[in-house]
Amino acid sequence: MISEPAIRKIIVEPDALRHDMTHRILQKLPETPVQNSTENADIKMTEQDMGKETLHLLAYKGDFLKQCPGTRNYICCGYQILNLATNCPIECSYCILQSYFNQPDLRLFVNVEEGLVKVLDSIDKNPEKIYRIGTGEFTDSLALDHVSSFSSLLIPEFTKRKNVILEFKTKTTQVNGLIDSQYRDRIVVSWSLNSPFISTHEEHNAASITKRLEAASRCQEEGFILGFHFDPIVCHHNWKDGYAKTVELLDKYIDPKGIIWISLGGFRFMPELKGIIRRRHQKSCVLNGEFIVGLDGKMRYFKPIRLELFSFMQEKLNKWHPDMGIYLCMESDDVWKMSLGWSPKDSEGLSRFLDNRVEMIFG
Numbered sequence: 001m002i003s004e005p006a007i008r009k010i011i012v013e014p015d016a017l018r019h020d021m022t023h024r025i026l027q028k029l030p031e032t033p034v035q036n037s038t039e040n041a042d043i044k045m046t047e048q049d050m051g052k053e054t055l056h057l058l059a060y061k062g063d064f065l066k067q068c069p070g071t072r073n074y075i076c077c078g079y080q081i082l083n084l085a086t087n088c089p090i091e092c093s094y095c096i097l098q099s100y101f102n103q104p105d106l107r108l109f110v111n112v113e114e115g116l117v118k119v120l121d122s123i124d125k126n127p128e129k130i131y132r133i134g135t136g137e138f139t140d141s142l143a144l145d146h147v148s149s150f151s152s153l154l155i156p157e158f159t160k161r162k163n164v165i166l167e168f169k170t171k172t173t174q175v176n177g178l179i180d181s182q183y184r185d186r187i188v189v190s191w192s193l194n195s196p197f198i199s200t201h202e203e204h205n206a207a208s209i210t211k212r213l214e215a216a217s218r219c220q221e222e223g224f225i226l227g228f229h230f231d232p233i234v235c236h237h238n239w240k241d242g243y244a245k246t247v248e249l250l251d252k253y254i255d256p257k258g259i260i261w262i263s264l265g266g267f268r269f270m271p272e273l274k275g276i277i278r279r280r281h282q283k284s285c286v287l288n289g290e291f292i293v294g295l296d297g298k299m300r301y302f303k304p305i306r307l308e309l310f311s312f313m314q315e316k317l318n319k320w321h322p323d324m325g326i327y328l329c330m331e332s333d334d335v336w337k338m339s340l341g342w343s344p345k346d347s348e349g350l351s352r353f354l355d356n357r358v359e360m361i362f363g
């Protein structure tokens, strides 16, 4: 497991040099070799080397706030992504980012302070709308926080807005930046969880499940609201025992009353990821299983398997505590009803359910 990922090289694009964040980051890594890049340098990514030890500083030219792409024909949650960085040092075998990005390196967008002005302005212009925003979709939210300090930049801005929550989603134990902050309101700290077997064999540079939960417990003691994401749930040998063990560990470390939500998602992937997993992670077990092509073109477990996975998880979690905002990620109305016993019916319904959780927990 990594405490801090190894960074062997820094690439700085010319437009990054006019942002203070670039210089703050360079000062934090004085020993790391720096290469100045020419603008739009065409750095090719190879399948094996995705530049996971190279930090690449650049100014992002698009919108920082994006609607989560979700998936067509299934119920999605209306989440928004604050796009601060792309690619991730953690190296999960199943990571969809392996086929999603065609540019290598751990890319940090150093013009975030400028970009935030527009994001906060649109939040303030829609006081009736609840924004559920996360930074952990195109990277791990905290894996590079000791370098980027994104958490200390974002928390003071989001904590004072009453129509927003900001979620940091991670598989690390890097919570010092959060805990050092004086703010807690409107901030959710979430861990992606899995069975101990999948964590050990498929989430290569992630903290162990126990270490993740120790970090979560520390955040809870420090006053943070927590979230958890069992995603992707992988149907592997003795999966029931494995996921039950993780729920036992949750019970040991966490007070369930401080949880805003727990999502469940079965392993799913675009077909092109299959070859990449086979070549990059030859010992991986995640492709062993009965998959079908879903309505969105993604491979997903055959429906009876998904029903069994979700029913099992809901039963275990409900026995622990009956009200933790369990929801399914990218599933159909009938799978909701058959596995959880109810359905939000559509994406608007799921958004309302999660917005209500925000109101219930944060007011």
Ligand code: SF4
Pocket: 087, 088, 089, 090, 091, 092, 094, 095, 096, 097, 137, 138, 139, 140, 171
């Ligand atoms: S932590 Fe998330 S973003 Fe990082 S490699 Fe694993 S699945 Fe991908």
